[in-house]
Each structure stands twice: as C-alpha cells, then as structure tokens.
Amino acid sequence: MKKKLVILSGAGMSAESGIKTFRDSDGLWEGHNVMDVATPEGWHRNTELVLDFYNQRRRQLLEVQPNLGHLTLAEMEDDFEINIVTQNVDDLHERAGSTNVLHLHGELLKVRSTKNATAIQDWTGDLVLGDLDVKGNQLRPHIVWFGEEVPALEQAMDLVEQADYVVVIGTSMQVYPAAALIDFAKKDCLLFYIDPKPASIPNLRNKLELITMSASEGVQFLKERLTAIS
Template structure:
C-alpha cells in the first residue's frame, strides 16, 4: 500500500469554524499572538494565556470535522495515510484518521511547566493552581513561537517515506513545518491545496497546485489519487 503523507494547516480547520490568525494581521480572536502564543506572553500574563486557551478548548467542543477531514480518513482504505498537522485541534482524529502527528501540540492536553514530557489529557478549563503530581503549574500543551518542535524529527522521517505528499490549507510560512516539503524524496509528487497558495521554491519534485479551499481540494485530490491505486 502506497504511503500518502499529508501536511495540514489552519485552512482545513477554518472550514469547521475554527478561527485562524493567519489572515488577520497577527491578531487571533482579538489578541496579538505574541501575547498568547509565546513563553514571554506566559510569563507576562499567565491568566490571559490560560483564559485564551480555555476559550479555544470550549470552542473545540462545539465544532465538527468537515468533509475534508472525513475524506482524508476514508483514504486509509486505499493508502497508508499519515497526517502531519500544524493544527492543535482533534478534528482529524474525530473524523477517523488513525495516524496523526501534531507538530504544534494539542488543545486537549496540558503539561508541566517543569517537565515537558509530563503530559496529561485535559478537556476542561485550566486554571492557576492546577498542578502536576510534583506540585508544579500545568500549562497548555502548545508549541509556542520560539519553542522547539519536539515532533519535528518524527515528521521528517515520515515525510521521507512518502510516495505522495499533500499540503492542505497552509500558507507555508511557519517554520520549521513549512520546510518539511523540502525533505520529500526526488520525484515524489506534491499536491498543494490552498485558495491562495504560496510559491514553492527549490524543489525538483513534480508539484500540482490545486487553488481551492480544503474541502473542495481534498475531493479533487481523492480523484487524482484513486487513479493511481
């Protein structure tokens, strides 16, 4: 079975109603991302950061996977599908995808401020005073700007195993995730789905641009891939 590796970004979640800061001058739900998505923001105003992610967590309880998520899950019937996502929601999993790697963390998890490997499932509000077993404050399990991306090495390995590589709903502006496409093996077809696609440079691979939103583009991608089964 051929391996399909898919890198997804905010565009696919936006169609389920999850807001993105990509197109709004650095504002995310009215907040500057540097205030709510950096270690400096956490140190400056912990209550603001906790409240911000509590609101995102509540929203995640209210939204549903869209057709794009569902088709990617259905493609597991014909391909060995690995999802590498920049998104912190669980919509891929809820749609049925069985191999999902989160580069930037997960909203429904928290971790110790001292031990980054002490990760807990968490679906309710996180507050000051919520502590790990050793008495240290818990924080959102989110990779903030300026922090290392622990899952990157695994993502590189998966990328290099791809027979087909798809990029869906991402501006390819956030690194290191945006650089994954450069680690595909030569001649691996790349499919880039985005209504406003960025320019992909320095690749010898065949690249097909699909200038559609995620839901429409994934349907089109399925048609292409099913001809290759």
Template structure:
C-alpha cells in the same frame, strides 16, 4: 504493501470547520497579539490571560465538527498507508477518524507540566492557576509556542522522507520549521498542494500539482481521483 502517503495540514483545513486563525487578522488572534498568548514570555508575564485564551479555544472545539476534507483523508486510508502531520492543535482529524496523526504544534485537549514537558495529561475542562501536575508545578497548555522547540519535527521529517506521495492542505508554507518538511520528500514523488491562495508554484518543486481550491472542495476531488486512477496524473 500499500504505498505511503503523507499529508501535511495547516490552518486552512480547520478554518472551514469554523476555527479562526490569527494569520487572518494581521497577527491578531481573537483580538490578542500572538506574542501575548503564544510565547513562554507571555505566559510568565500574564499566565491568567494565556490560560483563559486557551480555555476559550478549547471550548470552541466542542462547537465545531470535522468537514469533508477531514473525512476524505479517512477514506484515503482504505487504499493507502496515510500519515497526517498537522500544524493544527484541534482534534478534528481524530474525530473524523484518521489513524496516524502527528501534532507538530501540540494539542488543545492536552496540558503539561510547566517544568517537565514530558508530563502530559488529557484535559477537556478549563485550566486555571492552581491546577498543578503531580510534582506540584503549574500546568500549562500542551502547545508549542513561538520560540520553543518542535519536539516531533525529527519524527515528521523521517515520515516525509519515506513517502511515496505528499499532499499539502491549507498551509501557507511560510511557517518554519514546519514549512521545511517538504524538502525531505524524495525527489520526483508526486506532490499536491491544495489551497485557495497558493503560495508556491508548480515550477518550485519537481512533479508538483497546485490545486487552487479550498480544502472542502479540493481535497475530496483529489482523493477521489487518487483512488480511481492511482498516484500519477
């Protein structure tokens, strides 16, 4: 039986494919205050602005490609049982070829009913006012906004809790509740943290290795080492 590796990914891995993140601009996301475009209140106040914002993000997806870090994680699947738990709403892990992906914060290429969060549709075009679900309610981006529950969090925590190894890539480890997932890792398993500006230290967790590199540089090298030498340093 293959050992189980859980990979937690954040904005850093997508940024290297050209997807911008709001945290790079002092809380401004593409010129917008995140409270205007990433909260239920913002959607109620100005739905057209919110829909247009995500329409632009969706269009951007078709102009970018998975990078070497995404591809390396696919290679890892040939040797280990790999689950990717991502905070990212893009489809770059899917396009690279990863098999098991959980999107904690939703997906840009899906929309849902504004009244029934379980009524979810695939969506690749612009979403505008007047686009309704089958029950006559306005469709909204399938994104977990600030202040909303993270429905897949329990599932993600269970996956982390049964891992033989955890790899963390391109996340600040400061956005909760996603950042708390590391606390579900079994004590003593190998944990690798790949980020050019690491926010945690090796002394913060048992058996943690910090790799202070970008995802594109650090992840392929780490994966190569894991395949060649196995789990432990």
C-alpha cells in the same frame, strides 16, 4: 502494497469547521497579539491571560465538528497508508477517524507540566492557576509556542522522506521549521497543494500539482486523482 501518503495540514484544513485561521490579516489571533498569548514570555508576563485565551479556544473546539475534508482523508486510509502531520492544535483529524496524526505544534485538548514537558495529560475543561501536576507544578497548555523546540519535527521529516505522495493542505508553508518539511521528499515523490489561494513555494525539486479549492473540495478531488494514478 499501499502507497504512502503524507498530509501536511494547516489552519485552512479546519477553517470550514469554524476554527479561525491562526492569524487574521491584521496579525492578531482572536484579537490578541500572538506574542502575548503564544510565547513563553507572554506566559510569564500574564499567565491568567494566556490560560483564559486557551480556555476559550478549547471551548470553541468542543463546539465544532470535522468537515468533509477531514472525513474524506479518514476514508482514504482504506486505499493508502496515510500519515497526517498537522500544524493544527485541534483534534478534528482524529475525530473524523484518521488513525496516524502527528501534531507539530501541540494539542489543545492536552496540558503538560511547566517543569516536565513529557508529563502530558488529557484536558477538556478550563485550565486555571492552581491546577497542578502530581509533583505540585503548575500545568500549562500543551502548545508549542514561538521560540520553543518542536519535538515532533524529526519524526515528521522521517515520514516525508518515506512518502510516495505529499499533500499540503491549507497552509502557506511559510512558517519554519514546518516549512522545510517538503524539502525532505524523495525526488520522485509527487507533491500536491490544496488551497483556494496558494502561496508560492520557492526552490522546489519535485513536481507540484496545484488544486485551487477549499480543503473539502480539494481532498475529494485528490482522492479521485490519486485513485486514478496509483
């Protein structure tokens, strides 16, 4: 029986593909205050700004490719039962070939109705004012903004609870509620943390192995490490 491996991936996972990390050191996201482009209040205050912001992100995503880290995780499905829980809104895990990907914060290549959060549809072009759902309601990016519920959180908790190994890649695990996920790991679950500059994770019950490498290098190292101990 294959061991169960859960990957918790963040912005550092996609950085090598050319996707900028969520916020730069100055607190801005692509030159914008996140409160203006990633909150319901920002949406109501300046809808066109928000639409344009995500249109630019969507165009950028379509120009980049999965990196070696994404591709190696997909290859590891031959040997492990892998579930990826990602804070990223890109589709690079899927494009690399990973088959079980749960997006905590939504997906850039999807939109949804402003009146019905379950009315979701694929979207690869620009989204503008006047793009409506079948009932005539404006469509919005399918992104979980600050202050909004994270619908996939409970499913993510269940996956972590069942894991034999949990691997944190490219995320500081400082943003809640996602940061609380590792607390659901079994006592005998081994934790791995791949990041060239790992943050401190306080109050861990589980054994943690640090891999201070980039996502691509670290996932390759992880593959060899898990193959050796499994």
